Amino acid sequence: MRTIVSRLINSRSSVSRLSAITASGNGRYLSTDSNKVDEPLKVEEAETVNVPPPPSEKLLVLGGNGFVGSHICREALDRGLTVASLSRSGRSSLRDSWATNVIWHQGNLLSSDSWKEALDGVTAVISCVGGFGSNSYMYKINGTANINAIRAASEKGVKRFVYISAADSGVANYLLQGYYEGKRAAETELLTRYPYGGVILRPGFIYGTRTVGGMKLPLGVIGSPMEMVLQHAKPLSQLPLVGPLFTPPVNVTVVAKVAVRAATDPVFPPGIVDVHGILRYSQKSR
Numbered sequence: 001m002r003t004i005v006s007r008l009i010n011s012r013s014s015v016s017r018l019s020a021i022t023a024s025g026n027g028r029y030l031s032t033d034s035n036k037v038d039e040p041l042k043v044e045e046a047e048t049v050n051v052p053p054p055p056s057e058k059l060l061v062l063g064g065n066g067f068v069g070s071h072i073c074r075e076a077l078d079r080g081l082t083v084a085s086l087s088r089s090g091r092s093s094l095r096d097s098w099a100t101n102v103i104w105h106q107g108n109l110l111s112s113d114s115w116k117e118a119l120d121g122v123t124a125v126i127s128c129v130g131g132f133g134s135n136s137y138m139y140k141i142n143g144t145a146n147i148n149a150i151r152a153a154s155e156k157g158v159k160r161f162v163y164i165s166a167a168d169s170g171v172a173n174y175l176l177q178g179y180y181e182g183k184r185a186a187e188t189e190l191l192t193r194y195p196y197g198g199v200i201l202r203p204g205f206i207y208g209t210r211t212v213g214g215m216k217l218p219l220g221v222i223g224s225p226m227e228m229v230l231q232h233a234k235p236l237s238q239l240p241l242v243g244p245l246f247t248p249p250v251n252v253t254v255v256a257k258v259a260v261r262a263a264t265d266p267v268f269p270p271g272i273v274d275v276h277g278i279l280r281y282s283q284k285s286r
């Protein structure tokens with residue numbers, strides 16, 4: 001990008017003024033003495049110099065080909081961001097036209113360092129990486145994989161990092177121990193590495209249209225009416241053990257909107273946002 005640098009010439013004392021500008025090196029600073037003039041400065045001519053372009057916003061979505069990740073990519077493209085995704089299978093089965101505007105990287109957060117190149121030039125990361133399986137697998141995919149990503153992003157100077165975590169599920173926490181221990185370990189790493197630019201979203205059940213093997217499954221049939229009823233049951237959701245059963249489900253487009261805002265708005269407060277906070281932020285950004 002080229003920036004215009006003005007050459008300031010005073011009609012009476014142009015020689016002394018120009019020498020003061022030159023002495024400042026690049027002309028950005030003017031000496032106070034030489035500013036003591038009777039007449040205002042005039043811009044008589046301009047010249048151009050090459051300076052680096054301002055950094056544009058580039059978002060990397062980890063797991064951008066998944067259910068939540070694909071909605072996040074779409075929302076970010078709608079907002080004019082440059083969007084990249086990283087996952088083990090790359091673009092995978094997404095056929096939608098918007099998907100051609102995403103830069104697809106293939107890589108495994110649990111393997112060698114080659115995937116770290118995907119972080120080059122990135123200003124914010126949103127991680128949707130997570131999954132189920134044996135306890136040790138769940139710890140790795142929800143915990144270790146995200147911890148690797150958080151460390152690499154902070155070492156590369158990425159400014160903001162949003163992690164899609166999960167609300168406690170009460171009794172199910174014991175059955176899905178690896179899942180929740182992994183989530184909480186990744187959260188701790190994020191809060192440590194990103195005290196100012198780290199945001200953790202903790203939704204309960206997320207509903208919307210999930211693409212499975214090219215087919216679109218409308219999960220809203222269950223989720224939407226439950227959300228209507230349960231978003232007014234906040235006190236019940238705080239009951240020990242059974243409380244999480246009253247956590248309202250949330251629409252995937254709402255999660256995507258809040259995640260993109262958290263990744264790009266420098267005044268979005270860092271820390272943990274529960275499902276009620278997610279619903280509140282989405283109403284504010286309408």
Ligand SMILES: NC(=O)c1ccc[n+]([C@@H]2O[C@H](COP(=O)([O-])OP(=O)(O)OC[C@H]3O[C@@H](n4cnc5c(N)ncnc54)[C@H](OP(=O)(O)O)[C@@H]3O)[C@@H](O)[C@H]2O)c1
Nearest residue numbers: 063065066067068087088089108109128129130166205206
């Ligand atoms: N869906 C819900 O109701 C819900 C509720 C609460 C919280 N969450 C959380 O929200 C996040 C997204 O959920 P989702 O339903 O969208 O899951 P999903 O569809 O299974 O997406 C997970 C993504 O992670 C990628 N991935 C997995 N392991 C990876 C690795 N080692 N390296 C790179 N990429 C990897 C997967 O792509 P590849 O397989 O191609 O690698 C996929 O894109 C998860 O953390 C989940 O725990 C979901």
